[in-house]
Amino acid sequence: MDIDYIKTLQPEKIAEEVYKKNVELLEQRRRTEQLLYWVSELIFAVDDKYNITLFNHTAERLLKKNSSDVLGKNANEIIKLRTDKGQPITVEEYTFQGDPSKGSLEGAILTGVDQDFFVNVKTSVIQLQDSKECLITLVDVTKEKQLDKTKDDFISITSHELRTPLTIIKSYLWMLEQGRGGPMNEKQTGYLSKAIRGAERMLNLVNDTLNLARIEQGKIAFKMEQITLNDFFKEILEEFKIKTDEKGLYLKLNVGAGVPNIYADRNKLREIIINFLGNSIKFTQEGGISIAAEKVNHDTVKILVTDTGKGISREDIPRLFSKFGRLDNSYQTIAETGGTGLGLYITKSLVERMGGRIGVSSDGVGLGSTFWFTVTGVDSEATICTLIQG
C-alpha cells in the first residue's frame, strides 16, 4: 500500500484495514492449528521448562484430557512414558536433544486412562524468535505390537506342536536305518538316510524358530556366571576336533596373556561358539580355523573365530545377521549346509542380550572370514560385585 495513500486515510479506515489483516492472520493460525489438531498422531509441544504449549485432538482422545486443562502444565504430569521393562521415561530424556537418536524412541509404552499404548516417539526442536519449543509426535503402534505378539505366539505354539512328531519320525527312521526293523537293502538304506537328513533339517529349523520366538518374547533366562575361557574352549574344541580332523582342517586356540575371566551364561556362550565354529567348518575346505580371545579394555573381552574358508563379499556383510540372512539361498546350498538361516540372527540376539556386540570381517570371497563378539570381562573383585548387583 502506498504511504501517501495511507496518510490520506481516516483513522477509522486504518482501523478497518488493520482489522481485516488481523482476521486474515487469525484464519491462517486456525488452519494451521486445525491441521495439527486433527492429524492421526498424538502431537504435543513443550517450552524450555517442559510445560505443554500444544496438545492436539489425538492426544485429547487417547489420554482423555482436554487441551484447555493441560496447557501450561508440566509434560511429565500428563504424558507418562515407560520402557517395556517398566522404567519411566521423563520428557527431559527425549526432548531438546541435539543427537537425533536420543530424540526418538521406539516401542515406548504410554499410560492411558483405560489402556496403555505402544508408541514410537519423534521430536523436533523449533527455534522461535526469542525462545524454543520442542514438538513431540507419538505414533500409536499398539495394533502392530499386538499383531507381532500374535504372530510370535502362533510360531511358538506351532513349533512346539511340530517338534514332538518330528522327533518321533526321526527316531523311527534312525531305528530302521540301524536295522532294528529287520535287514534293509542298499537302496532302502540310501532312501532312509536322505529321509533322516530331511527330518534333521526340519527339526533344526523348528528348534531355531522356537529359540527365536523365546528370545524375541524375552522368555529366555540368562544364568550369568564367571567363566575361565581356556577351560571353556578346551571342552568345546574336543568335540569339534573330530569334525575338523575328518575334513583335514587345523583347529587352533589362542587365548592371549592377561585375558581375564568373563561373565556370561555358560550354555548361551557355548551356543554362540558352536554356531561360529559350525559355520566355519561348513564353509572351509582347506586350511583351518582358529579361536582367539583378547582383552579390549578392563571390562570387555573379544572372542574371534577365524577361518580360511569361503569368505564374504563386502556387500553381503550387512544381511548376515538378519533373519534368514543366508547369503546363498539356492536349494543346493541349503541341502549341502543344512542350515536354517536363523543361526547368526539367534547368535546376535544372544550376544546382545548378554550386553555384547557382534560382527564379522572378511577380505572378500575366497579369502576367509573372522566372526567376533564381545563379552563382559571380569578384571577384579570390584567388577564382579558391580555386575552381580547390576
Add this chain to the structure above:
Amino acid sequence: MELVKEIVKEQSLIIGENLARQMAIESGVVKFNSSKIDDLTVTEPNRDMAIEKLIGSYKELFGQASVEVCMNVIKKFPQKK
C-alpha cells in the same frame, strides 16, 4: 446469552481482549463480572436488540469487516424456533 459471549470472544481474538471488552461495554448490552473475557452478563433482554447493538459498536470502529466476523459467529448459532 451464549451468542453474545461468542461474538465478544471472537472479536477479542482479532483486536485483543481490552478493545473487545471496551467496545462491548460501550454497546450498553453487557456487563463483565470478572477479568475473563467470557465472564459476562447480557443486560439487554431482547436478543435481537442485544446483538444489533453489540455488532453496531464494533462496526463503528472497524467497519464492515467486523460485521462479517460477527455474522460468521451467528451462523454457528441457529435461532431456536
